[in-house]
Each structure stands twice: as C-alpha cells, then as structure tokens.
C-alpha cells in the first residue's frame with residue numbers, strides 16, 4: 110500500500126524537462142505554486158540532448174495552427190530568456206542569428222522555391238539566396254549547392270543552459286523539485302483531487318496534475334487510455350571550432366543540420382530512429398548526417414570532435430504536441446509529444462498550461478487538445 114505524504118499540493122508537475130519546468134515557471138509568474146516530481150536528472154531524456162534550434166519554418170510543410178504555435182513561441186523567446194538571465198545571472202545563449210535551409214542540387218531548387226512562395230507570404234523578411242549569397246551569410250558553406258532560403262529572425266538557444274537557468278529560477282522562487290520519484294499512476298481521489306502514486310511506494314495528493322514526462326509519458330497509468338507518446342531516438346555530436354567563425358544554423362537534406370553555438374562549438378545532427386527507449390551512438394548513425402557535409406561544408410569535418418550523445422524525442426501519433434486537459438479526468442492535464450520542437454515550444458507550452466490551470470481555457474491549444482487521442486470510444 111502506497112504511503113500518503115499527508116500534504117496536498119495545488120499543482121503537481123510530473124517531469125522536470127524543459128516542458129515541465131517552463132510550466133512551473135509560468136505558473137509561478139502568475140503567483141501559483143507547483144511541485145515538480147522527477148525520476149532522474151531534469152531533462153535527461155531529451156532536453157539535454159537537443160540542438161536548441163528555434164526554427165519554425167523548417168518544421169512543417171504547410172501553413173496552419175502548428176506553424177502558428179511555433180512562431181508564437183519564437184516570439185516569446187527574447188523576453189523569456191531575458192527574464193531568466195536577469196533573475197539568475199545565467200545566460201541560455203539565445204541567438205537570433207538566422208537560419209539557412211539549403212537545396213543541395215539543381216533538382217532540389219523547385220521544391221525550395223515552392224516552400225519559399227508560401228512562407229514568404231507569411232513573412233516578407235525571408236530571402237531566397239543563390240549559393241554565393243548564402244555562402245556570404247554562412248562561411249562554413251564552402252562546398253557545392255544550388256540555393257537556400259534565409260530565415261533572418263530564427264535562431265537557437267543552448268538547451269542545457271536554458272534548463273539550468275530555468276531550474277535556477279525555480280529554486281530561487283522556492284518551487285520544489287523532488288528527484289528520484291518515478292510517477293506510476295494517477296487516480297482520482299473521489300474528493301475532487303488526484304492521487305499521484307510513484308514506484309517508490311509514495312502517494313501525493315494534488316488539486317491539479319500536469320503530465321510532462323517526455324518520451325516516457327505513456328508509461329504512466331491514467332484513467333482510460335494511456336497517452337500515446339513514443340520515443341524517437343536521435344544521435345548528435347559537437348565539434349570545436351577555432352573561434353566564432355561560423356554564424357548561422359544550416360538545414361540540409363534529408364535531416365541534417367549544423368548549429369554554431371556561442372561558446373565556439375558547432376552542434377551537428379541528427380538521426381531519427383524508432384528503437385524504443387534505447388540511446389546509443391553508432392558510426393552508421395553519425396555518417397547519416399556527416400556524409401552530406403563532405404560536399405556542402407567539408408571544413409566542419411576537419412574540426413576536432415568534442416562530444417557525441419543521443420536522446421529521446423517524445424512523438425505523438427500525428428507528430429503534433431498534446432496540450433490541455435484530459436477529457437474525462439477533471440484536474441489532469443497533458444503537456445507532451447513535443448517531438449522535434451520542445452525547446453522551441455517551451456515558452457508557449459508554459460503559457461498554454463498556465464492558462465488552462467488559471468483560467469480553465471486556452472484558445473491557442475484547440476488544435477492540440479488531448480481529446481483527439483483520449484476519447485472514451487478509444488478505450
């Protein structure tokens with residue numbers, strides 16, 4: 110029988126990754142206290158692995174609510190990181206240095222032009238560049254390629270430093286984060302609250318519970334169907350550059366990118382593998398995104414290898430985030446499935462969940478509600 114702690118929290122957040130921490134932070138900004146329960150290292154599954162790209166336009170093939178959500182979150186970034194840096198003295202190394210999306214071959218040009226046409230209608234600041242112009246924007250592009258789209262307002266952040274700053278802020282605000290607690294089950298108490306059971310034999314009570322457990326979200330037992338989020342593993346690496354010679358994030362097909370960080374490293378990634386919760390780095394995985402660089406930016410392949418790692422992206426069945434209340438369990442909220450864009454989406458997710466908890470609604474989250482997966486008929 111699980112032991113009750115005796116206390117009752119206003120809000121319990123399960124998972125101390127970027128999503129859970131951002132929600133706790135936004136709640137705290139509105140004077141609401143929460144408690145974060147974390148099984149291990151905060152953000153250890155995905156947040157610490159992320160390249161930190163803040164690039165909405167490359168992440169969808171059409172306009173619509175998902176692109177709007179990402180662009181909204183990008184617009185929140187400057188104030189978000191400034192508030193964190195001011196409060197903690199820790200800089201998340203945010204940079205709006207611009208992003209280039211490259212068409213390597215002449216036959217890739219038509220698709221890039223089609224993308225440019227609908228995207229420029231949304232944002233007139235985008236530029237279609239011939240190779241020479243793109244090269245002048247990013248000197249690493251010494252190889253052969255056809256053309257590129259330049260997104261001047263997009264950029265990147267250093268995800269491990271962002272979560273460090275968030276954790277620092279939460280600690281200053283005395284928002285408790287308990288580590289070593291693996292939540293296993295959420296059960297209505299029958300008195301309008303929720304019971305949060307953990308594998309260590311504990312049980313806590315809260316008025317509201319937010320599940321932000323990343324790629325392990327579906328392990329948690331809840332009333333009705335489990336939340337259908339699955340892990341997508343990503344391998345990634347960093348090289349050391351001799352100075353701040355490289356300037357802009359570059360995307361190249363099929364899934365490659367490089368990200369010159371403010372600390373002089375260049376992050377290069379990433380694979381997408383469906384191999385359960387395994388994380389490992391393999392030469393074949395690294396080759397996938399390193400090989401195209403030999404014709405595009407060969408100089409990067411000569412730089413000293415700094416670090417390789419891998420992480421687990423949390424993916425929902427439609428690859429869109431799941432944000433909002435559980436349709437049949439009052440007080441239970443989901444914030445998951447952020448897949449490739451959880452760092453980008455962290456500020457807007459914090460706002461949306463704080464809106465739900467404070468005001469009982471968030472129009473922004475309508476296309477991303479959990480009820481698309483958690484209807485009674487699905488049981």
Ligand SMILES: Cc1cc2nc3c(=O)[nH]c(=O)nc-3n(C[C@H](O)[C@H](O)[C@H](O)COP(=O)(O)OP(=O)(O)OC[C@H]3O[C@@H](n4cnc5c(N)ncnc54)[C@H](O)[C@@H]3O)c2cc1C
Nearest residue numbers: 124126128148152154156160161162292323343451452453
């Ligand atoms: C290689 C790679 C590159 C990426 N690049 C980018 C990028 O450039 N830009 C971008 O925006 N996004 C990127 N992402 C995606 C981004 O990292 C994720 O979408 C985001 O970190 C998800 O955040 P989260 O808080 O939901 O998950 P996590 O960071 O995984 O945090 C979830 C937390 O919940 C805890 N937890 C899990 N289960 C339980 C439980 N039962 N009880 C208690 N605690 C629990 C975990 O220990 C973890 O700390 C990348 C991801 C990978 C793997």
